[in-house]
Amino acid sequence: MKKANNTNNLKRGINRRDFTARSVLGIAGLAIGSNVQAQAPAKNLQPSALTAKQDSEKRKLGSLQVSPLGLGCMSMTSGSYNPPRSKEEMIPVIRGAVDLGVTFFDTAEVYGPFTNEELVGEALKPVREEVVIASKFGFDLGNGERNGRNSKPEHIRQAVEGMLKRLQTDRIDLLYLHRLDPNVPVEEVAGTVKELIKEGKARHFGLSEVAPATIRRAHAEQPVSALQSEYSLVQRALEHEVLDTCEELGIGFVPWGPVCRGFLGDKFNEYSRFSEDSRFSSVPYFTPEAIQAHMELLVLVRQWAMRKQATPAQISLAWLLAQKPWIVPIPGTTKLHHIKENMGACAITFSDEELKEFRQAFEKIALVGVRPAESALVDQ
Numbered sequence: 001m002k003k004a005n006n007t008n009n010l011k012r013g014i015n016r017r018d019f020t021a022r023s024v025l026g027i028a029g030l031a032i033g034s035n036v037q038a039q040a041p042a043k044n045l046q047p048s049a050l051t052a053k054q055d056s057e058k059r060k061l062g063s064l065q066v067s068p069l070g071l072g073c074m075s076m077t078s079g080s081y082n083p084p085r086s087k088e089e090m091i092p093v094i095r096g097a098v099d100l101g102v103t104f105f106d107t108a109e110v111y112g113p114f115t116n117e118e119l120v121g122e123a124l125k126p127v128r129e130e131v132v133i134a135s136k137f138g139f140d141l142g143n144g145e146r147n148g149r150n151s152k153p154e155h156i157r158q159a160v161e162g163m164l165k166r167l168q169t170d171r172i173d174l175l176y177l178h179r180l181d182p183n184v185p186v187e188e189v190a191g192t193v194k195e196l197i198k199e200g201k202a203r204h205f206g207l208s209e210v211a212p213a214t215i216r217r218a219h220a221e222q223p224v225s226a227l228q229s230e231y232s233l234v235q236r237a238l239e240h241e242v243l244d245t246c247e248e249l250g251i252g253f254v255p256w257g258p259v260c261r262g263f264l265g266d267k268f269n270e271y272s273r274f275s276e277d278s279r280f281s282s283v284p285y286f287t288p289e290a291i292q293a294h295m296e297l298l299v300l301v302r303q304w305a306m307r308k309q310a311t312p313a314q315i316s317l318a319w320l321l322a323q324k325p326w327i328v329p330i331p332g333t334t335k336l337h338h339i340k341e342n343m344g345a346c347a348i349t350f351s352d353e354e355l356k357e358f359r360q361a362f363e364k365i366a367l368v369g370v371r372p373a374e375s376a377l378v379d380q
């Protein structure tokens with residue numbers, strides 16, 4: 001029954017579009033209740049504007065076509081930013097994303113571990129042919145524990161067999177190396193993925209958090225379709241060399257952490273504090289000093305949200321989309337109403353003047369606990 005409903009929703013494009021437009025209007029209204037100094041009013045988006053954007057502005061990662069925003073599924077099961085959620089709660093969220101026009105879904109073997117891929121596989125099974133699934137290998141997960149990195153060819157092959165089963169599919173559309181294994185040359189990793197692509201078990205090759213020199217070496221062995229690294233208004237270390245390398249080689253870029261783990265979604269404020277066992281307590285830009293310092297940036301984002309009749313999350317995502325046409329952010333969320341809100345970012349544009357003005361303002365704000373520019377030249 002659910003399968004039929006979903007497929008019908010996908011085919012009934014007009015209904016989906018109407019739903020999306022209404023949702024964005026409704027959600028932008030919700031933001032008015034948040035703890036803002038400069039409050040963002042409801043965005044006055046016409047359904048036609050959204051329709052045009054979502055349907056005509058599919059983006060390309062190399063030759064892989066995807067929706068302009070993807071969905072990061074990590075926090076649904078990993079317990080990183082919230083307690084793990086049940087499949088019963090999250091399957092409707094993932095299927096709701098498909099109905100809203102999202103065709104690009106991000107998971108990884110290590111999220112859970114394994115349970116995130118199981119969730120994504122089950123949720124997307126009824127619409128498998130309409131969506132792009134990205135997953136990542138690179139860790140030794142023996143006994144369900146994370147035991148360091150492992151990208152030996154035989155381990156990659158074993159990991160991919162597990163992924164295919166958990167994702168209930170015969171191919172991984174975008175297969176990423178999650179983190180470079182210092183003991184395995186990247187050419188060997190790329191060569192293994194090349195064979196998997198020849199065998200039909202993977203379609204495209206991706207890298208995550210690697211330096212330009214490593215991207216070049218891997219790309220020479222097997223063309224890379226996408227690089228996934230952290231990029232947002234807060235975390236901008238890779239803006240120059242890394243993005244330039246992607247542009248030169250025709251590689252798409254997938255920012256993870258695009259709403260700065262919720263900070264740019266106005267989820268936290270200067271009074272936010274985290275317990276020692278929280279993932280946030282180990283993130284250097286979530287210390288009390290860093291949050292305090294970054295409130296100035298958040299206030300600026302709220303001001304732009306007012307100006308563009310949008311929400312802070314929408315401004316943060318629209319700004320990323322405006323940097324390059326081959327950038328596809330993958331905001332993570334456990335909430336369908338946040339997916340609706342985030343998709344509204346696709347209808348927000350910035351003129352060159354506005355982009356310049358915004359950048360001049362945010363570059364004056366001192367950031368704390370963020371990656372230094374030189375870190376972009378080092379494999380993470």
Ligand SMILES: NC(=O)c1ccc[n+]([C@@H]2O[C@H](COP(=O)([O-])OP(=O)(O)OC[C@H]3O[C@@H](n4cnc5c(N)ncnc54)[C@H](OP(=O)(O)O)[C@@H]3O)[C@@H](O)[C@H]2O)c1
Nearest residue numbers: 072073074256257258259260261262265313331332333334
């Ligand atoms: N390659 C890598 O090494 C790597 C590392 C980390 C993550 N990732 C991938 O990238 C994806 C995204 O990164 P991320 O999840 O770390 O960071 P993110 O997308 O910047 O932030 C996720 C957090 O933001 C909140 N959020 C999302 N939309 C919001 C909105 N409109 N308003 C308010 N809050 C909002 C979510 O809370 P709610 O649940 O309350 O909406 C969630 O806690 C992950 O899901 C994962 O697939 C990759």
